[in-house]
Every structure is written in C-alpha cells, then in structure tokens.
Amino acid sequence: MMKSFFKVIFLLALTTSTKAQELRFGLQPIQYVSETQGPYVDFFSTLDASTIAFEMDADSIWHARFKVALSFEGKVDVVRFEYTSEDSASSAPLMLQKSTFTFDDTKEIEKRPLEIFLYDEVSNSDWSFSDTLEYVASDFWLSQPVLLDDVEEVPVNYVKRGVSVVPVASLGLPVFENESTLSMYTEGFVASGKYILQYKLTDAYGNIIPGTSGFARCNTGSTPVYNKIDFSSQKSGQYEYSIVMLDSTGQAVAERISPFYWYNDKADEAAWNGPEVSVTRAVFENGWGQWSQVNEYLRMIAPVATMSERRIMTNLKDSEDTARIASFIVNFWTDKNAMDPLGEWKGYLVVVDKVDQEFGSRTVPGYRSQMGRVFLQYGAPSLVEERSFDGRNYPYQVWQYDQLKSSSTPVQQNQVFIFVDQELIGRQYTLIHSSALGEVKDHKWQYHLTRHTNAGPDIDATSTQYSRDNFGERISNSIIIGNQGTWFDRF
DSSP: OEEOOOOOOOEEEEOOOOOOEEEEEEEEEEEETTTTTTTEEEEEEEGGGGOOEEETTTOEEEEEEEEEEEEEEEEEEEEEEEESSSSSSTTTOOOEEEEEEEETTTTTOOOOEEEEEEEEEETTTTEEEEEEEEEESSSEEEOOOOOOOOOOOOGGGGGGGTEOOOOOOOSSSSSESSEEEEEEEEEEEEEESSOEEEEEEEESSBBOOOOEEEEOOOOOOEEEEEEEETTTTSSSSEEEEEEEEEESSSOOOEEEEEEEEOOOOHHHHHHHHOOOOOOOOOHHHHHTTGOOOOOOOOHGGGGGGOOHHHHHHHHHHTTOOHHHHHHHHEEEEEHSSOOOHHHHHHHHHHHHHHHHHHOOSSSSSSSSSSHHHHHHHHHOEEEOOOOOSSSSSSEEEEEEEEEEEEEESEEEEEEEEEETTTSSSSSSOOOESSSSTSOOOOOHHHHHHHHHHSSSSSSSSGGGGGGGOOOOOTOOOOOOOSSSSOOOOOO
C-alpha cells in the first residue's frame, strides 16, 4: 500500500528587538508523491525583508542577509536570503526560497519531527522552532493547489513536469494586484483504481466563475493539473480554487482549497462607470437621507460592502463630490435589491440604529465601534462569553460564530473574535484577535488581557503557565501570524 501524508501549514509570527519590528516569516509545506522517488515535500520559506536588519557596507548600499535551516527526515537544508537597497528597507519585498525533502516511507512513525532554525546575519539574532508533519497510509494523494507567480527566470528546482511552479510569495492568503491571468498547479497520485479530479474557481458567495471548472482523469501514478485562466474581467474580491478527488462511485475522497485575494482596478472602475442612477439633492433628501451626511452613510455601509465596492469607497471617502457619493450609495443598494433599493437601505438603517444603542457611546457611534462593525458585517454571534474585570484580567468578550458569512469573505466555520476593554469604560471594547480571514490576528492576545498582572520570567507566557486559567475555554493557543490591522482601520 502506498503511503501518503496530510498537509500541515503553520505560519510563524516572531518578535525581534531589531529595529523594534516584528519579524514576519512563513513556512508552507506542499506534499507530493513521485512514481520514482515516492512521497516528498517542498518547503517554501517566505520572508518579509522589510522586517529584518540592514547594515550599510563599504559600497554605501544597505544589505540584509538571513539564513533558514530546516532539519527533516535526518537531513538538513540551508537557504539564504540576501537583499540590497540604496535607501530604506521599508519597501523591501516578500522573498521566497524552496527546500525539498524525501520522506523515508520505511518508517512506521506517523508524525515526523521538523526543526526550523532562523538566523539574521546582520543583527546576529537567531530563533529555533519545532513542529511535525503527519504521515499516513493511503492508495491516493491530492496535493495542495499552488497559486503561481509569473516570473521571467525560473530556477530549475522550481520546475515540475515542464511547468514553472513558483508560488506567489505571501504571509497569509496570496494577493494578486492588477494581473490579467491566474495560474494554478497541483497533482493527484493514484496507486491503483479509478479516480477523477474535479476543479473549479468560486467567488466569495460560492458561485462558480464561468469557464473555470473542469475534470481530469487520474492515471496510475501522478497526474498533474495545470490551469491558466484569463481573469481580467473579474472584480476585486476573495476567490477560491478548489479541487476534489472522486472515486469510481462519485464519492469525494480528498479535497483541497486555495483561497486568494484578487484586486482589479480596471474591472472595478468599469463596474462603477457603467449604467448607474444619477441622484440629485432633492431626490436623495426626499427619502434616502441628508445630503450633508453622505460621507457618514458611506462609513455606515462599509461593513457590508464587497471587496470591489471597498476599493471604490476608499477613493470616495475623502471626496468633496457629494453627488458622486450619493449616487454610489443609491447604486450600492440597487445592486443589493433592484426592486426596492430604498427599502433595503431603510431596513439596514434599522439594524444600524440597534447597533448604535448596543455598542455606541457619546463619542463613537455604534457602527464605528469595533463590536458594531463586526455585528454589522457578520451578524449576531452564535455565542458570547463575557468575563468581567476581576482584578487580574481586563473585561473581555469572546464572540463565537458557528458559521461566518459576509459580502467580502467566503463562508467560514467556527470562528472567534476577542474583544477587550483595556480602558475600563464599559463600551469601548477593542478587537485584539480573531481567527477569521481578513481580521486582525495576535498570537499573544492572552498576554494583552493580563499584562498588568502577569508575573514571571517569560513575557509571552499565558496564565495557564502560571497555574491560572482565566481565558475562554473555546480558544486555541496556537501561533497565528500577525498582520497590520484590517481595511476598516484605514477607512
């Protein structure tokens, strides 16, 4: 029986004193099965070069040098990142390196240890981590689809079966900015039997993008699946490429999903410049609202806007063209309900009013509060766990959603939001961490709840490390990559 293995992804959020920045590094294993080599894994290391140390050399140019060493299956591979810049490091890119290891399939160990060593040559800082990859027996295997970058020069070790397999460098979801085509690569392996691969591209609502679905029959051994799609007409949004392996009865035996962000200014502008309703002040104030408040209405509807609509709203929010903003608002609700756009808007205002009563204050309206924004975007949580101030922990709430739906993200299951009142003023709860896509993440959120009381040598320690358990029972303590806030923080 052919042995195969499940995919394990982890992303590291590391804190370094160098330049007082957070080191951002990601490691993603993509696993395959070769007819000749057997099972093997490609590790893609991604480094944000703007978060490592730089030094000026004799050539008056800034240099950064960083090493990553991986130890797996009794072997070690070292890759080196080098970057130079004539000015500051603020615009340094995400950088990608690849390591490949073959599994020793004679071992009966399911979880194979992985050691990661990081070393900043400029600052002389180093880190080490341990993890595992799981290895199980199966007659088939489906690899995680890789969303490909379009690069001119491709190193030979990135070529698979004649295809350039260079992933888009990312720390989180891959991002495509004003591209015209989209390329994906994956492989299915079958030791014996009849299997079919079914693939498709869907938008945030689960709708299949026309011309992006299809089938591929699995041959004995490895079957590559390479798709290159003209995506130039698709508006900005979050999309998913998914592929399913079906057995001879039509039963799905494996599925892999690769979500990504797609930004397309031309398509967004075309949608805005297309047929629209032109609104006068008299018409707007006759039912829609006050002409002088259109900028505020724009902020009210931000939580329920699609990613394409957000791109337009970003350009409109500081505009003095009141008529253009008013027209956008009317067209926004016309897209949502062409039969009764005004009724749709008034129905939303009822919810906004309730949110204001629940989460607003004298200085901040409810829809501008972080709790109010989350409520408007995703609806009411399935469960709220509230902890009051007890002398050791700040008051905080855990919002749990069994199913998470919004206009800008795909459907998600079992997600949580952590809000904390560090000012102790009742209604000013701040969102410090969420497991949901596109939301702020902080792997040290528990520490921020008890920072004023957590005594011990390790500032990253959670309360349970000091025999206390003051946190929500349904929250995972796993490391999650940090980010720079959300779109709403900048809007």
